[in-house]
Amino acid sequence: MPERLGPPRDTPLFGRVALVGLGLIGSSIARATQRLKLAGTLVAIDNSEAVVARVRDLGIADEATTDVAAGVKDADLVILCVPVGACGAVAEAMGPSLKPGCIVSDVGSVKTSVINQVQPHLPAGVHLVPAHPVAGTEHSGPDAGFATLFFNRWCILTPPEGADEAAVARVNAFWQTLGSKVEVMTAQHHDLVLAITSHVPHLIAYNIVGTAADLETVTQGEVIKFSAGGFRDFTRIAASDPTMWRDIFLHNKEAVLEMLGRLNEDIALLARAIRWGEGDKLFDLFTRTRAIRRGIISEGQETAEPDFGRRREGQ
Numbered sequence: 001m002p003e004r005l006g007p008p009r010d011t012p013l014f015g016r017v018a019l020v021g022l023g024l025i026g027s028s029i030a031r032a033t034q035r036l037k038l039a040g041t042l043v044a045i046d047n048s049e050a051v052v053a054r055v056r057d058l059g060i061a062d063e064a065t066t067d068v069a070a071g072v073k074d075a076d077l078v079i080l081c082v083p084v085g086a087c088g089a090v091a092e093a094m095g096p097s098l099k100p101g102c103i104v105s106d107v108g109s110v111k112t113s114v115i116n117q118v119q120p121h122l123p124a125g126v127h128l129v130p131a132h133p134v135a136g137t138e139h140s141g142p143d144a145g146f147a148t149l150f151f152n153r154w155c156i157l158t159p160p161e162g163a164d165e166a167a168v169a170r171v172n173a174f175w176q177t178l179g180s181k182v183e184v185m186t187a188q189h190h191d192l193v194l195a196i197t198s199h200v201p202h203l204i205a206y207n208i209v210g211t212a213a214d215l216e217t218v219t220q221g222e223v224i225k226f227s228a229g230g231f232r233d234f235t236r237i238a239a240s241d242p243t244m245w246r247d248i249f250l251h252n253k254e255a256v257l258e259m260l261g262r263l264n265e266d267i268a269l270l271a272r273a274i275r276w277g278e279g280d281k282l283f284d285l286f287t288r289t290r291a292i293r294r295g296i297i298s299e300g301q302e303t304a305e306p307d308f309g310r311r312r313e314g315q
């Protein structure tokens with residue numbers, strides 16, 4: 001397995017690529033696209049003047065603008081890298097400027113809602129191929145991105161029924177060139193899987209850090225001083241961007257509530273086992289979960305170091 005991104009391409013995969021939203025994910029795609037020469041021209045679009053100015057300073061795109069309609073004009077590939085709740089408004093603003101044959105994709109952590117928000121605003125002949133790179137950190141903004149973020153990570157494509165196969169293949173090739181392993185599934189299935197593997201874990205982290213902060217009998221100093229590994233890991237997750245995560249929960253409501261219901265039932269069973277001294281029940285569960293963790297590591301999905309350590313591999 002190669003440890004680094006491949007060499008730059010002789011010919012770009014796409015002519016004009018427009019990224020909307022140059023935060024952690026958008027700026028990581030920009031850096032990798034530049035390094036691998038995946039685009040003839042790379043356009044950065046963000047509604048924040050400060051972000052556009054920073055992108056120019058960093059030199060991670062050929063053009064940078066706050067004008068989404070102008071920025072996507074003549075684009076062959078547009079990737080929405082904004083919070084999921086902003087996708088509909090961006091699609092509405094850019095729809096009339098998209099050229100026929102253009103591929104519109106995104107990186108949202110929720111898929112059904114993004115498809116429902118975006119599809120109605122796309123003119124005929126424009127292809128929607130939603131994507132979700134399952135890679136990230138708790139940091140945000142254009143300075144947080146790095147070119148190797150997607151290397152050896154999964155990227156899930158959720159093409160709607162009847163999606164243009166050639167467009168799906170091109171988006172697949174794009175993510176593979178960024179170093180991702182690509183899997184295709186329905187948006188509904190994606191939202192269910194990610195609810196339990198990503199969304200509910202983040203909710204638990206936000207909750208436990210909030211609960212610890214509200215305790216009256218334990219001081220904040222003690223929480224910080226005696227943070228064992230588990231709590232420290234939760235605080236990293238709970239430092240993730242509030243706008244992004246608010247949108248994820250509001251836009252994956254059904255799946256998250258379904259998984260939370262299951263979780264509540266299972267936590268009640270654990271509480272009962274503790275109350276009644278049923279050590280064998282606790283032991284059996286902890287043995288099963290240890291095997292799951294070891295399976296994840298041996299499949300190479302997780303390194304000994306957490307995600308943010310990957311930054312040291314280089315920009």
Ligand SMILES: NC(=O)C1=CN([C@@H]2O[C@H](COP(=O)(O)OP(=O)(O)OC[C@H]3O[C@@H](n4cnc5c(N)ncnc54)[C@H](O)[C@@H]3O)[C@@H](O)[C@H]2O)C=CC1
Nearest residue numbers: 021023024025046047081082083084108109136137140141
């Ligand atoms: N942060 C993570 O670890 C991951 C995030 N994602 C998804 O990627 C997307 C982006 O997340 P991040 O890069 O972390 O966020 P971020 O907060 O770092 O960047 C978002 C950028 O979008 C811009 N923006 C917001 N609304 C806009 C609009 N209406 N028009 C133009 N620009 C707009 C903001 O100014 C900001 O620069 C989200 O949908 C998130 O669910 C997916 C995988 C991992």
Ligand SMILES: O=C(O)C(=O)Cc1ccc(O)cc1
Nearest residue numbers: 109133134135136137138307
């Ligand atoms: O920082 C972490 O541990 C993450 O879980 C990053 C992350 C956040 C959102 C996604 O949709 C995918 C990955």
